Amino acid sequence: MGRLLLLITLLLSLGAHIFVSRQVWDTRAEARRSGEAAYVLPSRFSRILALGYQGLFSDYLFLKTLTFYGERQMLQKPLSEDDWHYLVTSLDVVTDLDPYFFDPYIFAEGTMAWEGKIAEANKLLEKGWRYRDFDWRIPYFIGFNYFYFLQDYEKGGNYIMEAAKLSGSPRFLPTLAARLTYYGGKSETAILFLKGMLADTEDPSFRATLEIRLLALERAAELEKMIERFKDDHGRSPNQVEELVARGYIDVLPIDPYGGQWILLKSGRVFSTSKFTTARKKE
């Protein structure tokens, strides 16, 4: 075969390669989108299959989980019950392989806890605390979950006090428990908490998730502040959030980044029909 012929064949096949390659990547993207969440091998097997590279294996598995969540976010596709099952078991396996790995815990706190999987999140965090007993953030997360989501102030307080005992914990922790009990489930609390988490997070897709949530909460907190003012002026709470506009406290209602309608809870807390999760956004 002459060189010219060889070169021509090569050029032709390169063209074919680019074409097929593009097709294949598209098919893969489609398959990943429509495909069911992958199966996670239970950790008692993956520990063996990792052949001593448990750390590396857990890193890879965690990367996979992050990508999975990121892709669902990107496509604004709500996570199905199967997807959640995958996420929960996958994080469980990741932390079984390497229980000292902090990232899965913060990821679980940022996603699972906020989207209704509080018990699962707490279970995972408890495991983390057993190993990372030096890290104040884990009991702090658990404590927050009890305060903010479960309104169990006593348990929450205990966890935060535990966190405060650990070295490196911020000075405000001892007083935080008291403040949390006072503010209870107010948006202000969550803002503080989210800001703390953001400071600990590098992953761009997870940061984006947190930032949207922070924005929603800041807007809710703004509304809550106005409601306090309204209360001071009128001696009663407004019946609906819209009353704030009608009475001229604000010009226009801010938009819930999750696309829901603002609702006023009896506790005086402002919430949204979106429940601040992407999962219900399409509804």
Place this chain on the structure above:
Amino acid sequence: MNLISFNNVCKTYDPGLFKKKIQAVNDLSFDLQQGEVFGLIGPNGAGKSTAIRMLLGLIRPDSGTIFYKGRPLREGSIQQDIGYLPENPYLYDHLNLLELLTFCGRSSGLDADAISERGTALMTRLNLLEAQKRPLRTFSKGMLQRAGICFALLHDPSIVILDEPMSGLDPIGRKMVFDLVMELKGEGKTIFFCSHILNDVERLCDRIGLMNRGGLVRLFARADFPQNDGNTVILHVAPLSAPQRHDLQALGGRLRQEEGEMLLAVAEDCYHPVNRYLEQQGVAVLGGRSEWVSLEELFMGIIKEQEA
């Protein structure tokens, strides 16, 4: 017409980053005639194997041209006519000789009958018939060498290139190969080989090229090394006077002084007059020798001269 000719061929190896380049072949020119046995000799690193690899197209000359049948050598133009035995051949471990020869025959376009016929003949010749079904990894060094020769000769090439064909062989093996080369020569094949064993080169070659430092130092024709070809008797004699020398030369003897010793070569048919003359003059015959000039001495001398 020359069958193969090297014209001012140069080759430099680049062993990689930060290492000095090695000039393996430097301005090498020589010709190979159809049907001759040409031996290339020289010290290690003289560039003999490089020359052979260039002829096979495994490497390309940096400058200069190699002609084959009057045309510049191109990939594949010589392969059909060539049989090559590398130095210390490494053959496939898990194959047996029969499979190796089948591969050789098939790739050269022989059919199954021709392969088995030629193969059996060659293996019988080189005493490998018993071992033909054994994996090659169980072969001894000498057996591998002989297997390599079978591999080179199976497709009945018109040019045979042998790189150190005698290395690793015992005296019997050497005899076998020697006879085989003589037979090939009888069949009119062109044989090109490198060897360190000068005795073999001397006995086999029509011409010898001496290589040193990548270049051809000298070419010898067969007439230049009149060794014992069976018709000449070489005697080691006591010192001779000038008139005696003159007389002996007149009688058909040839004389040579070597490190203070006198050598006398006499052709068989004029041996008697010379012998009578020696007896008359009372010249003592100190002994006989098998070779007129030892190539070794000759080459050492030339190389020393060149290095100086």
Place this chain on the structure above:
Amino acid sequence: MRGILSLAVITFKEGIRNRSLFGIALLALFLFGLNITVAGFFMRDIGKVTVDMNLSALSVAGLLLVFFVGVNLMAKDIDRKTIHLVLSKPISRIEYIWGKYLGILFFVFVSLAILLALSSATVFFLHGSYPDYFGQFTWSVFFVAAFFVFVKIALLVSIVVFFSSITTNSFITLIFSVCAFIVGSTIEEVLFYLRSSFAAKELAISDSLRHLLEIVSYLVPNLSVFDFKTEAAHGLAIGLDRLGFSLAYAAVYITVLLLLASLIFRRREFN
């Protein structure tokens, strides 16, 4: 052509008689045996676990075949100068590349076919023992997935041939090929992660980075394309277009690599 074939035949024979083959076969047998013993430990989805383990065992055995035997079949030729002998015959360098590729491919194919037969026997046995736990399992999807294990290995063989054609040392070839395998197996996860994380940030992903990702996705073989383990494990149907594109992807990638190897090999010198 006859050069390619005769070279492929001796390459195949040299490979199939390699002692390491016993080791690899033994390992695969061990994994199949393990599968039979372990199957009872699972409460449900025994079919899934069985298919998973069988296909993984095939894949691992294929990898070992390529890396421990395949690499030697070509790289050692060059390492030990046997190639001088081969190229002194009327076999061109291009024929050498394709002949070696076909020989190694045939060797891998035969070895994997034997292992697949054993593996099918395992699946058949477990299918018979626990018929209720095999859910939607279908043999056709299982064999398709097994076939794509072979396709993946065929692509890896072309990578080995390619690296053998540019390096002089079989160990370097091995290292390069293993690296290519690791990158190829993870590239999809990494690229999709990067894409999704940029989309999440709503960052206009910088042009140079996007081009870089684009180039990487063409250069590196995406080995996840050939992974149908999940489908086989759950007996899910696979679209014909996906199968077709995956097969075409492998065929074209192999052709490109071998053509490149041929081009490089033509210029190469063998000292």
